Amino acid sequence: MNVSKNSSARAGQPISTSERTDSSGPIWASVELGQTAPELDPRIHAFRHEIADIALADRIALPHYVEPVTRTIGSPLADLRVEPSETSELGSQLLYGEPFALLDFEDGWAWGYGLLDHFVGFVRQEALAPARSATHIVSAPETRTVDTANGADPAAFFMGSHVSGQIDGDQLVTAQGAIALADLIEVGTAVDDAVSVAESLVGAPYRLGGRSIEGIDCSGLVQLAFALAGHALQRDSDLQQATAGTELDATASLQRGDLIFFPEHVGMMADTETLLHASGHKGAVCTEALTDVVARIGREHDTPVLARRRLS
CATH class of the missing domain: 2.30.30 (SH3 type barrels.)
Structure with a gap:
């Protein structure tokens, strides 16, 4: 699943340095502005309007930087929206007990990012609970x-x-x-086989942005399955392609668990010939012959397979 990038942040006018502490939320710090904003991916870099995560203070010039406050997801499933609206694009979902870095509130929505993958968005404010550790x-x-x-x-x-x-x-x-x-x-242990985790979700409906058996997308399936096997992967397929494991040569033999990247899509090998993936075409998590998937995507893209990667 890929979310289109928003326009780059704009720099405001210089203001005096000040600080405000809100006991129910983040600490805001205002700073002098003296540089233009570089291009940052808003999916994994938290900035909007006139505020940004304080971790970006040396990379982007905005009037306010915010020190995140850690919260936890207190509902079974929390939609992470691109904008503070129920009709906004679903960027991802957060699961019960996952940590959330809270940066700001807006009209009943909390803006920040999931601490496990740094994916940025808005969740309903009532979905948040005090920070707590898990066992x-x-x-x-x-x-x-x-x-x-x-x-x-x-x-x-x-x-x-x-x-x-x-x-x-x-x-x-x-x-x-x-x-x-x-x-x-x-917590701190891992399953032996990420593919077996994904296989337990076969039949789950496809949902762009989803991360559960009630609805899941291709990169959400890969991220969730490999997380239980001890691998922390990025949320979207292009980010996973850039960072997950090591790239395989085009002539290398495939094995169970290898990741195959297509334009705006990813799946994992169940064996040397079979792809397991959350398929928008099929509408569900399923297995297909890799050759069939390559042929279908090849009808729309000159290069159907972008990369093949392996996690050790």
């Missing part, structure tokens, strides 16, 4: 709590969600209820 990550496509307190309805958690609790037999007891340990892995 386990959900490895099943979806799991639900049992033995909930006070007769509450079971809580749902999607693959990749970060939860915290105490182990009691074959369950993890959390504030929302008990979760089967079979559906979890401990």
